[in-house]
Amino acid sequence: MNTASHQLRCTECATVISRDEATSNFRCPLCNGLYEVIYPWTSVTKDTTANLPNPSALRWLWQERRTSTMAIDQSGVWRFRDLLPILDDFNQAVTLREGNTPLYDLPRCAKVAGIDWLLAKHQGMNPTGSFKDTGMTTALSVAKQRGFEWVACASTGNTSAAMAAYAARAGLRSIVFIPEGKIAWGKLSQSMDYGSLTIQLKTDFDGCVRILGELVKQFPIYLLNSVNPYRLEGQKTPAFEIVEQLDWQVPEHIIVPGGNLANSAALGKGFTEMYQLGLIPRRPKVSIIQAEGANPLYRWFIDSNRVMKPMTAETRATAIRIGNPASWRKAAVTIDDLGGWCEQVSEQEIALAKAEIGAEGVGCEPASAVTLAGLKKLVKLGKVQREERAVLILTGHTLKDSQYTIDYHRDALFTDEERAQLSPEDVARHAALRKPPIVLDAEPDVVLRTLEAHMSLPQPV
Numbered sequence: 001m002n003t004a005s006h007q008l009r010c011t012e013c014a015t016v017i018s019r020d021e022a023t024s025n026f027r028c029p030l031c032n033g034l035y036e037v038i039y040p041w042t043s044v045t046k047d048t049t050a051n052l053p054n055p056s057a058l059r060w061l062w063q064e065r066r067t068s069t070m071a072i073d074q075s076g077v078w079r080f081r082d083l084l085p086i087l088d089d090f091n092q093a094v095t096l097r098e099g100n101t102p103l104y105d106l107p108r109c110a111k112v113a114g115i116d117w118l119l120a121k122h123q124g125m126n127p128t129g130s131f132k133d134t135g136m137t138t139a140l141s142v143a144k145q146r147g148f149e150w151v152a153c154a155s156t157g158n159t160s161a162a163m164a165a166y167a168a169r170a171g172l173r174s175i176v177f178i179p180e181g182k183i184a185w186g187k188l189s190q191s192m193d194y195g196s197l198t199i200q201l202k203t204d205f206d207g208c209v210r211i212l213g214e215l216v217k218q219f220p221i222y223l224l225n226s227v228n229p230y231r232l233e234g235q236k237t238p239a240f241e242i243v244e245q246l247d248w249q250v251p252e253h254i255i256v257p258g259g260n261l262a263n264s265a266a267l268g269k270g271f272t273e274m275y276q277l278g279l280i281p282r283r284p285k286v287s288i289i290q291a292e293g294a295n296p297l298y299r300w301f302i303d304s305n306r307v308m309k310p311m312t313a314e315t316r317a318t319a320i321r322i323g324n325p326a327s328w329r330k331a332a333v334t335i336d337d338l339g340g341w342c343e344q345v346s347e348q349e350i351a352l353a354k355a356e357i358g359a360e361g362v363g364c365e366p367a368s369a370v371t372l373a374g375l376k377k378l379v380k381l382g383k384v385q386r387e388e389r390a391v392l393i394l395t396g397h398t399l400k401d402s403q404y405t406i407d408y409h410r411d412a413l414f415t416d417e418e419r420a421q422l423s424p425e426d427v428a429r430h431a432a433l434r435k436p437p438i439v440l441d442a443e444p445d446v447v448l449r450t451l452e453a454h455m456s457l458p459q460p461v
């Protein structure tokens, strides 16, 4: 398979171009739409017997590569390179051995959500602590292959951390634009540590995107935001891993957080390609969950006229604090095509879900916790049935935003107004989950008395 095997197709007007014709902002010059990477298998149906990769051979090959000592085989993205023919030479791939992330079961979270079996695909277990690594290895490898010296992104923190790391590995120079004061410290520290030129703009994420869009038109900088279709090629691979980890069974539901709205589309693309190649007999529903204060897709979803209205976003889940999502149409098509829903969740619901995921010994960042909070609502609405299998996509590691976690456990997260909105059951639930650090005198008696008091308390569900 070589690069002639892929082209770019506008997701709005369907114009197909070669890989070399893409403009610096990855927008279609005819209609401003975004591109997607297409392959010989993109337009076939499951039943077409064209000269396509063989499902059984692929399954065997992907498994076999896990025992190899080659870097591209050890990568949980490039292990699937047969469905990613985007590089001239795969040995030039820039990899930190991303992917191969765990699929955990969450029995206690399943119980609070009201279903029998709940799984979490923990993309926070990637090298820089978020799902962005899977897309950065592909798009940055393309940047390197095309001879770019500079790469850049606007970010709420995770894309920038991933880009900085992969650029450093490749020996490329990187520029990060982040909204000043509105990203978690863990993420900001990463782009500095990996040697990026870090620029904090006095605006929000959407403002950063605007500025960067102008810059890439004037300087030879390779844009690594998720409008770059090669990002989605890497981000589709967790779909392959999920079914592989389930012994090629397909779960009924995938629940994804929604911010700039590329990841949900990438996962949908992964499932669709597997279906087209006959690797799976059906596709799961993909549902997208947004924070109430950053919910443009939810508003589109419930609007009878289906109009997307950009908004000013506000949420403590800073990763998804996005009011004008670039890939909203791709996400909308994913919901419609695979048959999922869109839900919104409050700040209190996000905090509770995050504590519940943490209490299972798994943990995640606030933006990832919207998935559990959203699942609870989908179960109540009857969209997810008790016996159906759901997979939460946990997008970021809990250490990304430790300040949020500390504030939560010290009961310093909510405003008085937010506290007043909690039901008595929720107040009790939060109280049972909170584990603030206890400061004691270094006296055995004092420590013993405190332990006795705590050991007599019941374990929260």
Ligand code: F0G
Pocket: 130, 132, 154, 155, 156, 157, 158, 159, 160, 226, 257, 258, 259, 260, 261, 262, 263, 264, 319, 320, 365, 367, 368, 395, 396
């Ligand atoms: N979860 C986390 C932890 C994220 O960092 C992001 C996006 C999302 C979910 C949403 O994914 O944008 O594809 O819908 N973070 C971007 C960034 C915007 O700059 O790191 P999406």
